[in-house]
Each structure stands twice: as structure tokens, then as C-alpha cells.
Amino acid sequence: MNAYKADVALLAGDLTGKAIVPIARSDHGYSAELFGVHRTARDEEELARLERDIADVGYYSFVADAGEADRLVGDEAARDDLLERLMNERMQAWMELATERLADTEVPLYLIPGNDDSFSIDAILDREDYAPVNADGRVIDIPGGLQLLSYGWSNETPWKTPREVPEEELHARLDGLADQVRDQRNAVFMIHVPPHDSGLDTAPILDENLRPTISAGDVLRGPVGSTAVRQVIEERQPLLGVHGHVHEAGGERRIGATVCVNPGSEANHGILRGYLVDVADGQVELVQRIEG
Numbered sequence: 001m002n003a004y005k006a007d008v009a010l011l012a013g014d015l016t017g018k019a020i021v022p023i024a025r026s027d028h029g030y031s032a033e034l035f036g037v038h039r040t041a042r043d044e045e046e047l048a049r050l051e052r053d054i055a056d057v058g059y060y061s062f063v064a065d066a067g068e069a070d071r072l073v074g075d076e077a078a079r080d081d082l083l084e085r086l087m088n089e090r091m092q093a094w095m096e097l098a099t100e101r102l103a104d105t106e107v108p109l110y111l112i113p114g115n116d117d118s119f120s121i122d123a124i125l126d127r128e129d130y131a132p133v134n135a136d137g138r139v140i141d142i143p144g145g146l147q148l149l150s151y152g153w154s155n156e157t158p159w160k161t162p163r164e165v166p167e168e169e170l171h172a173r174l175d176g177l178a179d180q181v182r183d184q185r186n187a188v189f190m191i192h193v194p195p196h197d198s199g200l201d202t203a204p205i206l207d208e209n210l211r212p213t214i215s216a217g218d219v220l221r222g223p224v225g226s227t228a229v230r231q232v233i234e235e236r237q238p239l240l241g242v243h244g245h246v247h248e249a250g251g252e253r254r255i256g257a258t259v260c261v262n263p264g265s266e267a268n269h270g271i272l273r274g275y276l277v278d279v280a281d282g283q284v285e286l287v288q289r290i291e292g
Helices: 044-056 066-073 076-102 119-126 167-178 227-236
Strands: 011-013 020-026 028-035 036-042 060-065 108-114 138-141 144-150 187-191 202-204 222-223 240-241 251-255 256-261 273-280 283-291
Touching: 011 187, 028 044, 028 202, 028 227, 044 060, 066 076, 066 273, 076 119, 108 144, 108 251, 108 283, 119 202, 119 240, 144 167, 144 283, 187 227, 227 251, 256 273, 256 283
Parallel strands: 011 108, 020 060, 144 187, 187 240, 240 256
Antiparallel strands: 020 028, 028 036, 138 144, 202 222, 251 256, 273 283
């Protein structure tokens, strides 16, 4: 943040990984399967590198004897318990790291969980001894004379995620938050799910088995964002909309006078993207996509 001379930093959800990669331990070292590639590690140094590679694509690693790894494959409840523990451990480690890194700067960091982030991380995000602020479901004054409206829930998805509701309820919740904003044109709406049919929400269309629909050899794609989010943005016209959720649809678009951005990070490829947005005199002057 210091490198970009930012006044405030925002993180719009998808804070946790969704899969575990077991690392089998044997007399000969360690082995794992990552994206169909057999990986090995002969010593602790190579193991650390393997664990780092797994973390870089947003997954969690777990070192176990071959028998224990096989047991987890057949025990869904045990896998779920392990995944939740690993999520919480990494979330706590990240919050501690962010607090350490932010100690030498006055730049605040506001974040929200995304629709498929487990509720178990909320107690960690809400800790007052951590520097990042969980802004979910709140309207907060931020630097630059702006207000930040934040919401991490989404419209309903095929995945039945923890934080999703029907469009009507989502609109009611967002409308209630927007009523707390003093001046809509000096507000930033950080809403995890992007507006429907905005170009920031284009994703593969899934069939009844949750597989991409293929036609003439091509994957069919269409809008999966929220009509409620679009309606609220059209009605309220905030200065800026900050979104995530659909990682394959990064970019920036205008909805009326509102500039909306979706960084479109690619966690499976270890690519983290963001936007640098300059605001002055109630106008968005510069929108620049950055990658790291």
C-alpha cells in the first residue's frame, strides 16, 4: 500500500480456500497431487516449498501418513472439520501478518467475507486487536470524506454457499444499508457480488450436474451477478462499486455515473489482482488495474 501511496485499502471477499491437498509422508519423503501433477519432496526444505506452492494457489496442505490420508478421503465429516481448522489457522495468520505490516502505516484496511466464506472466520475477523476492520454489513466513514458501504452476501448460487439469499431479500438488506449513507455520490459500495449483466459477472453456465454447458465445442457463458445489486447501484448511483465473486470477469464498467470494478484474481494460477482508484472532488479520475 505504501508503494501506491494509497489512503485506504479494500478487500472484497473470498478470503478462504476451498480445498485440501494432502501430503503423504513415507520413509522416502513426501508426495502430493497438485492439479493432476505428482509432486515429491525429499527433505524439510523441499516440503516447505511444496506447501508454499499449494498455498499460493489458495489451497491448504496437510501432512499425514498414507493411511491417515486414505482415511480422510472416505470420511467427509473429518475432511470438513479439518478444512475449517485449516481455514481458521490461515485466516488468523493472515490477520496477524496484516496487523504487523500495517503497524508502520496510517492506511486503514477494510475487508469483508465473501458468500462462500465460512461463518467460522467471523470471530477472527472481528477481533479488535487486529488492524484490518471487518466492514461487513456496515456503513463506515473512510479517508477522503467518503463513506464505505460493505456487504459480503450474494444472491442464490448453484453451490448453496453459506452467505446467500434470494434477490428480494438481498435488495432489502442493501437498501437498508444505503439509507444510512449521507451522500450517495460520495460513497463507495463494496459488495462482493457484482451487478447482473454488467460484464463483471460473466461465468460459465452450469447444467443440473454443476458442469459447464458446452455448445458447438465452446463453453456457454452468461451473467451470474445480482439483479438486486444492479438495482441498488442504478437507484443510488454511488461514486464507486468494488466487487469480486466472479474471478473470470475482471474489468471496469460504468452503470450510469457509477464506476464499478472487479479485479478478477486467478487464485488457481497464483495471480492476485487489484485496482488503484484515484478520487478527487467527487469524481473518479483514474482507474488502474494492478497485478502481483
